Amino acid sequence: DDLTSLLQGLIDAALLRYSKDTIARPDYALFSAGGRVVPSITTDTLVMRRSGAFGRYVLGKKDVEGLPPARALHPDNSVGSCWPFKGDQGQLGVLLSRRAVVGDVTIEHAPSEVAHDVSSAPRNVEVWGLVEGTENKANVAEYLATHPSSESAFPPSPDHLLLANVTYDPSLPNHVQTFPIDPEIVNLGVDVGIVIFRVQSNWGADFTCLYRVRVHGDAV
Amino acid sequence: DDLTSLLQGLIDAALLRYSKDTIARPDYALFSAGGRVVPSITTDTLVMRRSGAFGRYVLGKKDVEGLPPARALHPDNSVGSCWPFKGDQGQLGVLLSRRAVVGDVTIEHAPSEVAHDVSSAPRNVEVWGLVEGTENKANVAEYLATHPSSESAFPPSPDHLLLANVTYDPSLPNHVQTFPIDPEIVNLGVDVGIVIFRVQSNWGADFTCLYRVRVHGDAV
Amino acid sequence: DDLTSLLQGLIDAALLRYSKDTIARPDYALFSAGGRVVPSITTDTLVMRRSGAFGRYVLGKKDVEGLPPARALHPDNSVGSCWPFKGDQGQLGVLLSRRAVVGDVTIEHAPSEVAHDVSSAPRNVEVWGLVEGTENKANVAEYLATHPSSESAFPPSPDHLLLANVTYDPSLPNHVQTFPIDPEIVNLGVDVGIVIFRVQSNWGADFTCLYRVRVHGDAV
Ligand SMILES: [K+]
Ligand SMILES: [K+]
Ligand SMILES: [K+]
Numbered sequence: 001d002d003l004t005s006l007l008q009g010l011i012d013a014a015l016l017r018y019s020k021d022t023i024a025r026p027d028y029a030l031f032s033a034g035g036r037v038v039p040s041i042t043t044d045t046l047v048m049r050r051s052g053a054f055g056r057y058v059l060g061k062k063d064v065e066g067l068p069p070a071r072a073l074h075p076d077n078s079v080g081s082c083w084p085f086k087g088d089q090g091q092l093g094v095l096l097s098r099r100a101v102v103g104d105v106t107i108e109h110a111p112s113e114v115a116h117d118v119s120s121a122p123r124n125v126e127v128w129g130l131v132e133g134t135e136n137k138a139n140v141a142e143y144l145a146t147h148p149s150s151e152s153a154f155p156p157s158p159d160h161l162l163l164a165n166v167t168y169d170p171s172l173p174n175h176v177q178t179f180p181i182d183p184e185i186v187n188l189g190v191d192v193g194i195v196i197f198r199v200q201s202n203w204g205a206d207f208t209c210l211y212r213v214r215v216h217g218d219a220v
Numbered sequence: 221d222d223l224t225s226l227l228q229g230l231i232d233a234a235l236l237r238y239s240k241d242t243i244a245r246p247d248y249a250l251f252s253a254g255g256r257v258v259p260s261i262t263t264d265t266l267v268m269r270r271s272g273a274f275g276r277y278v279l280g281k282k283d284v285e286g287l288p289p290a291r292a293l294h295p296d297n298s299v300g301s302c303w304p305f306k307g308d309q310g311q312l313g314v315l316l317s318r319r320a321v322v323g324d325v326t327i328e329h330a331p332s333e334v335a336h337d338v339s340s341a342p343r344n345v346e347v348w349g350l351v352e353g354t355e356n357k358a359n360v361a362e363y364l365a366t367h368p369s370s371e372s373a374f375p376p377s378p379d380h381l382l383l384a385n386v387t388y389d390p391s392l393p394n395h396v397q398t399f400p401i402d403p404e405i406v407n408l409g410v411d412v413g414i415v416i417f418r419v420q421s422n423w424g425a426d427f428t429c430l431y432r433v434r435v436h437g438d439a440v
Numbered sequence: 441d442d443l444t445s446l447l448q449g450l451i452d453a454a455l456l457r458y459s460k461d462t463i464a465r466p467d468y469a470l471f472s473a474g475g476r477v478v479p480s481i482t483t484d485t486l487v488m489r490r491s492g493a494f495g496r497y498v499l500g501k502k503d504v505e506g507l508p509p510a511r512a513l514h515p516d517n518s519v520g521s522c523w524p525f526k527g528d529q530g531q532l533g534v535l536l537s538r539r540a541v542v543g544d545v546t547i548e549h550a551p552s553e554v555a556h557d558v559s560s561a562p563r564n565v566e567v568w569g570l571v572e573g574t575e576n577k578a579n580v581a582e583y584l585a586t587h588p589s590s591e592s593a594f595p596p597s598p599d600h601l602l603l604a605n606v607t608y609d610p611s612l613p614n615h616v617q618t619f620p621i622d623p624e625i626v627n628l629g630v631d632v633g634i635v636i637f638r639v640q641s642n643w644g645a646d647f648t649c650l651y652r653v654r655v656h657g658d659a660v
Binding site: 224227228231232235236238239240241244245246247248250251252253254295317318439 | 447450451454455458462518519520521551553554555556613614615616
């Protein structure tokens with residue numbers, strides 16, 4: 001009896017946690033909370049051809065554009081509810097719902113058990129923050145002076161801070177993978193309003209599909 | 221082994237219950253089952269300004285009206301999927317999918333762990349039933365004669381029965397909070413087709429956002 | 441402590457499995473993954489009248505057509521999110537997202553705990569595959585020659601293979617019910633691109649509402 005009630009408590013606590021979007025942390029990229037895609041720094045969406053003459057015959061479909069990038073800011077992770085882009089390199093610019101010092105990011109693909117194929121999952125992903133404001137820029141400049149290797153990775157300007165360089169692995173048991181930002185970066189205290197997810201490789205497909213990205217941290 | 225299978229049974233039962241909309245009870249306010257908002261007795265939706273010059277620059281957004289009140293009859297509780305109204309007082313009129321003797325009501329906000337801020341959660345909420353039909357009105361009149369304090373609370377007419385006066389608390393562990401109707405009220409046997417949620421206060425924000433209300437009971 | 445960590449492991453594994461669409465198996469009928477309804481072999485959607493003069497008065501609604509058949513290929517199982525057809529007999533033709541040798545099918549109704557009424561749930565359901573291709577047709581012909589009873593059940597042509605004849609029971613604890621295809625059928629190795637769910641009876645209502653069907657198996 002005592003054991004059963006102990007168990008019931010553990011189970012209920014776990015269920016409650018799961019019902020809170022599985023990881024129970026605020027997500028500043030979430031569309032319904034105000035996160036938005038920044039089109040000017042986001043790769044074009046893949047245009048897909050419907051495979052199979054029969055499908056075309058039955059459905060009368062022509063080529064269709066994939067779901068828009070904002071799909072990667074929605075919680076739904078049912079198979080196909082992702083933003084596709086051509087090849088294995090592309091980027092998603094996200095205007096956060098609040099400026100924040102980013103502490104972690106989460107990347108999620110459809111679970112391998114239900115996905116037809118996980119070769120379109122992202123693999124290596126760089127996560128950049130857009131640096132704005134005098135104080136933030138000074139902090140980043142000081143950091144870059146002592147960490148020269150980070151400086152040249154992003155083309156258009158030096159006003160970008162590499163927050164993390166992570167590897168998403170769809171073969172792991174949990175399809176929702178959270179990556180901490182290096183404490184040295186977090187401790188710079190640089191708050192950002194825009195985060196860029198730069199996919200650098202995938203797991204073999206000729207397109208990549210992002211199901212969901214999340215941005216966690218301390219809002220300012 | 222016996223223990224493990226006992227545990228697995230407990231866990232599976234709990235999961236199954238959770239997969240059934242977390243509380244596994246019929247909800248007569250649920251939109252997809254036929255519940256609807258009654259506009260004539262529902263407060264106006266908040267018009268929000270997009271904060272931040274940068275957001276306006278990137279997105280070209282103007283002022284936007286919040287999500288409509290029917291959003292509070294949908295199960296989705298991701299952050300922002302709520303119906304906002306100005307200030308801390310407002311009401312939502314719900315036409316139930318079936319006339320019912322109400323036994324409980326449920327109020328749900330986004331979980332505090334994922335919400336950016338729970339100060340927009342409702343606090344004190346009165347739940348009223350619209351009384352129709354000779355027999356129901358007679359029952360209510362008899363009840364009010366012996367409970368005069370309840371009589372004058374609702375302006376336009378005496379044809380309203382105060383079902384419950386509840387306090388939603390976003391700091392509690394479970395964000396889905398069910399409130400029983402006083403048995404004395406339930407035992408009147410008054411069936412209602414319209415329930416009104418009258419928010420009387422919130423947790424400090426200058427607007428209030430209702431994520432979901434549910435109405436449970438015995439359909440007639 | 442050891443026990444608690446054992447428990448936590450069991451619970452987390454169960455939660456993870458549940459978060460993967462509850463049964464953690466690929467579904468070739470899923471709309472978001474590319475599954476589609478084939479209108480020419482699908483029954484007409486029910487046209488419903490809104491019950492109650494009061495509802496009509498408040499909402500100004502006229503007769504409305506029910507949700508389209510594609511709703512039965514979407515994961516949402518909140519009450520009312522189903523495809524309704526008149527009476528207790530009707531069929532849904534599904535173009536799979538991939539040709540597959542079907543191994544199991546899953547039928548799901550709203551959980552009886554939250555549904556207002558489960559009398560509209562399907563009861564006896566035949567599941568047919570549309571046979572295409574010389575090799576597949578030869579395999580089926582050979583099979584039918586030794587199993588004559590199956591041959592005449594489907595009207596328009598003999599190019600249909602009865603995959604399963606199942607009974608959905610809404611009174612069982614789990615509302616998500618998976619049915620294996622007879623191994624003798626699976627071993628024919630016949631891959632199909634279209635599966636037809638033929639509801640032959642329901643649980644008593646004058647209409648039937650399909651919440652979700654899934655098709656599992658080995659894609660070719
Ligand atoms: K998504
Ligand atoms: K909602
Ligand atoms: K559905």
